[in-house]
Amino acid sequence: MHMKKLLAAACTTAVATLATGAHAQISGDTVKIGVLTDMSGTYSDVAGPGAVLATQMAIEDFIAEAKPAFKVEMVSADHQNKADIASNKAREWFEREGVDTATELVTTSTALAVMKIAKEMNRVALMSGPASTPITNEQCNDVTVHYTYDTYALANGTARAVTQQGGKNWFFLTADYAFGQALEKDSSAVVVANGGKVLGSVRHPFPASDFSSFLLQAQASGAQIIGLANAGADTTNAIRQAAEFGITPKQQLAGLLMFISDVHSLGLKNAQTMYLTTGFYWDFDDDTRAWSKRFFEKHKRMPTMVQAGQYSSVLHYLRAVNAIGSDEASKVMAQMKSTPINDFFAKNGRIREDGRMVHDMYLAQVKTPEESKYPWDYYHIRATIPAEEAFQPLSESRCPLIKN
């Protein structure tokens, strides 16, 4: 391991020194970025066309800043949340079109399929959209970066912070499939570890549209916090109906996976006072505002964390390629891992050995309609969760790259 690391470092340094004028190492003198995302389905508001736009912005900004000697191109495709479509497209891109990196990849099943092909073809996979932790655990490889967030960070962020702030008694409303159960399990562990108590849970079928029965059970439990271990339409419907039945604001909801697009479609009246964990909020500081306003001008919606993360990951990739003058996957990965990420999205972010990009996450609380002063003024940032706490520690990793 030490030898390998040393060797890699030596190579990187050597290549970096030679980089000036060595652009012949970039295949076809062109770096080609592939955006493989959900353009029309369930996650198209979270990623989709907004992620394509973010990629274009990253490329434009990179060219303006670095004036590279090589060309940068983008291609995009709709994977329809299907693993087979995603892998066929990725293979075609890598084999015939000279694509250097497949990016975005919302929906875990597509991500897992494409990262295997990337490894086989020695290309880089940059993942902003998918949520599940196997990407950097059982299934991890050395050409994949999991960039924006994961289920561990979501569970850990919201459940820990809410429990520490006094929300000791929890009741879970859980989508009855692998994702929901995992989220409930992780969150319960965090609640108990922080001195809280789980009073019970109810598993609802996925998808469901009427949550009133389940919500009344949550209400009857007397829990202070109702944790929503579900996503998308299930979450938004549950939130609306909680308000309808007068459950909120007496009891509080914690959405364990919520995007700003969900809050926008719910409206503040329905979503107010909820806690959620996010990797990015457009109105956090001057840098996030400046970038998000540029994004808004073109997209007419503020960016989700997935879209902002997409920009950051593509820019970090291009800077790495430029620094070493090569688009060869292992060299680019070594450069990306050795360089901290500092931009509007992440402060001192870094990519670990297992491919996990660790950065600060935020605990947000949704504002009330009265507190919201301008369009998209949706969150109070209640706490910053430092990178080391936000993500699964390497000591708990199940990634083979870590064990040897």
Add this chain to the structure above:
Amino acid sequence: MEIFGVPSALFGSQLLIGLINGSFYAILSLGLAIIFGLLNIINFAHGAQYMMGAFFAWIALTKFGINYWVALLLAPVLVGAVGVVLERTMLRRLYKLDHLYGLLLTFGLALIFEGVFRDQFGVSGQSYPVPEQLQGGVNLGFMFMPIYRGWVVVAALAVCFGTWFMIEKTKLGAYLRAGTENPQIVQALGINVPLLITFTYGYGVALAAFAGVLAAPIYQVSPLMGSNLIIVVFAVVVIGGMGSIMGSIVTGLGLGLVEGLTRVFYPEASAVVVFFIMVIVLLVRPAGLFGRAT
């Protein structure tokens, strides 16, 4: 006090919620039953037409400032008109063919409708506010009952029984029933049967749209809202007996109650309990609870 280990307050509130959901099932399955009973068409586009009702109400409110009460009349009329056009231009050609053709056509139409709305409005869904007059709720002692949900039950039951009355007890209803039994003779008596059938399909579709407007303030108005519901509603129709008007109303309400109770005692099964009942009913009474064997 507890009933089967569940506090009686929770028990009562679950029964009430079951009744509310049951009234949605009733009004949707009623539309399907009418269309099947009188046209022999399995209308797979029913879920999409329900979704369109909700979307028309949302568009009317946000783009034209048309309030809920007007939309409750207007959306069914507009969506019903779309139904009339479909019947005149497409469905009409399929009456003499096997049921399967009507099913395939309407299924295709449902996919197209959903695709168009998804393309236009995205998938996250839109929020439709509860109309001012029906906001808030009353404390019933055992639960907090939103006024709007109460209104849904009243409106749905009124429309269901009104429809039943029209078909079973009026002259127009008698023409309809006669027209489906023996169209040639009814036509010979000077009644325009094709027009009657067009009207029937339009009315069935309008019922779906009416349910859509009722649902808009409760659920997110989303292009996929109908496809989540339609399969259950089909099971309701089968259990009640295909084409039976009263059967679909009573079964809809009854299954809402059963589903509500399942959510307390064994929530994981609440999505399948309806189909479980369907299997048993089909084994014991293949024509459905209220159907007549043919």
